[in-house]
Each structure stands twice: as C-alpha cells, then as structure tokens.
Amino acid sequence: MTGIIWAVASGLLLSLQNLFNANVDRKAGMWTTTTLVLGMGFAAALLLGLAAEGAALFQLAGMEPWFAFSGLIGIGVVTCMVQGVKRLGPTFAVSLALCSQLAFAMLWDSMGWLGLERVPLEPTRLAGVLLLAAGIVVFKLGGRGRSKERVLPAAAEAGQDIA
Known part of the structure; x- marks a missing residue:
C-alpha cells in the first residue's frame, strides 16, 4: 500500500x-x-x-559508475x-509520456536490461499497455473539435508552432 x-x-x-x-x-x-x-x-x-x-x-559503493x-x-x-x-497541452502530453514510459519499462523488464531482474513478457501486460494506448487514442479523438488556440492560448498568442 x-x-x-x-x-x-x-x-x-x-x-x-x-x-x-x-x-x-x-x-x-x-x-x-x-x-x-x-x-x-x-x-x-x-x-x-x-x-x-x-x-x-556520498557512499555509492557497488553502484555502476555510469548510473550516476x-x-x-x-x-x-x-x-x-x-x-x-x-x-x-498537458493532458495529452502526459498521457503519451505515461504510455511510452510504461511500454519502455515493460521492454526493459522483459529483456532484463540495465541490471533489472528479467520479468517474462506476458500477454496480459502487453494488453494493458495496448489498452492504455487505445485510451489515449479515444481521448484524442474525443477532442477533435477543439482548436489548438483553446488548448494552448499562450503559445498561439506568441505565434509559436504548436503542432
């Protein structure tokens, strides 16, 4: 907990x-x-x-130096x-970052990279990541009618390319 x-x-x-x-x-x-x-x-x-x-x-004994x-x-x-x-916008950007983070963590776990204990890639774990990705697609499609200016008025105001 x-x-x-x-x-x-x-x-x-x-x-x-x-x-x-x-x-x-x-x-x-x-x-x-x-x-x-x-x-x-x-x-x-x-x-x-x-x-x-x-x-x-500052006692880093036993740690791989490159992790520093x-x-x-x-x-x-x-x-x-x-x-x-x-x-x-914050919600979409964070959603993509979370999905990417989860997918890469699952990849590194399943390969045992970077000193991680190898965790077998199970279909349910893969399905969970794909379900999260599908949720992001649904979220994004649900907001199609919104203009970029409404999402990020300050960036549009400054004339910045927000796409």
Whole structure:
C-alpha cells in the first residue's frame, strides 16, 4: 500500500511540475526552465540528503559508475515534457509520456536490461499497455473539435508552432 501512495504522489507532483514548467518556459524559455528545475532540485536534494543521511549520502559503493549520469537524462526529461506540453497541452502530453514510459519499462523488464531482474513478457501486460494506448487514442479523438488556440492560448498568442 505504501508503494501505491508513493506512486500516486509522484503522479500528482509530476503533473504539477509539468504545469509550472510550461509557465516558466512561456516567460523565460526552455533552457532557463531546465536550469531552474534541475538546479533547484539539485540544491534541495543535496540539503535534504545531507540532513537525512549526512556523509553517507556520498557512499555509492557497488553502484555502476555510469548510473550516476542519470541527471543528464533529467535534462532530456524536462526539455521533452516542456516542449510536449507546449505543443500538445498537458493532458495529452502526459498521457503519451505515461504510455511510452510504461511500454519502455515493460521492454526493459522483459529483456532484463540495465541490471533489472528479467520479468517474462506476458500477454496480459502487453494488453494493458495496448489498452492504455487505445485510451489515449479515444481521448484524442474525443477532442477533435477543439482548436489548438483553446488548448494552448499562450503559445498561439506568441505565434509559436504548436503542432
């Protein structure tokens, strides 16, 4: 149950972060947004980590050294989501990101990549991802009558290509 609460909280925080990031991007640009998000996150995590773990925060024994570069992946995450939200709107962009994340996680699980324990690809898991993808298609088709300007007025106002 605790894992479910953490996962739901993550979804809440990610959706809020995406909206905040879109607003910062609108006023300051993509690289400023990325710098603020990751810089503030680094500072906060460092302070909280030091308070909670002290010097143990920096003990990375047994970890593959290249996993330490995951922060660089964060640049791609923030940049891609900011651009996706700007062009597609928050709900559609997050829906696609969730489906993509689930599909790739399932692929990596089934292959046992990146140090994961191999989990067999079962038809029910594949069906679940396909059902999620179908739900996104239904969601998108249901909003066909909406103009892009109504979805993202600020981007249209600025004359940006939102498609």
